Amino acid sequence: MGRDTEKILDHLSGTGSLTEFFQENKEVFNLLTIGEYIELELKNRKLTKASIIRKSGINKRFFFDILAGKKTPSRRYIIRLFLALNVDFSDVQWYLKACDYPQLYVKNKRDSIIIYCLNNKLTVSECNKMLNNVDLENLGFENI
Numbered sequence: 001m002g003r004d005t006e007k008i009l010d011h012l013s014g015t016g017s018l019t020e021f022f023q024e025n026k027e028v029f030n031l032l033t034i035g036e037y038i039e040l041e042l043k044n045r046k047l048t049k050a051s052i053i054r055k056s057g058i059n060k061r062f063f064f065d066i067l068a069g070k071k072t073p074s075r076r077y078i079i080r081l082f083l084a085l086n087v088d089f090s091d092v093q094w095y096l097k098a099c100d101y102p103q104l105y106v107k108n109k110r111d112s113i114i115i116y117c118l119n120n121k122l123t124v125s126e127c128n129k130m131l132n133n134v135d136l137e138n139l140g141f142e143n144i
Contacts, residue, residue, distance in 0.1 A: 034078060034099050035067040041085050055084035056124055057140075075101040079114060080124050080139045089118040110136045 032040075042049065053063050058077060065071035073081070078101060082092045093103045104111040104118075110131065117127035128138035 032098075033069045034073060034095070035069050037095055037098070038081060038085075039067060041082075041087060045085060047085065052081065052084050056080045076139050079104075083114075083117060083122070083124045083127060083139075086121050087118070089115055092118055109134070114139075 038052075041047075042052065049063070049067075053060050056063075056077075058066075058073075058080060062071060062073075066073050066077075075096065078096065078099065079092070082095065087095070089104070096103045104115050106112050106115060113130050113134070113136065114127060116122075117130065122130075124139055128140075131138040
């Protein structure tokens, strides 16, 4: 267990003020927005915003509102974005958890298809076709 984790656990078992604790230790808590995570992935992968908008099928204005922190995307929008970014399954799981969304669950038929698509670097459109083929809700890409 890391030093920061031990410090947090020690404080949580005490009677001190949580508000003061959060203020004093804000650097140990993950404070990035989903937009900031997406920006990091774009930068790390040297991709353009236009290419991800096109690949994900997300409305341009909505995409920029996500990046600016003005809009919070649904879980399926996050999955669409990370499929378009070709993010690895384990990283998508981490991002979903960091953004307080349920992680993909292998025993859920729809989630297992999405996991397959992530692992095989399929496009949003290809993933939607697979979901449609078994009569499951797709990820909502307009150009299916």
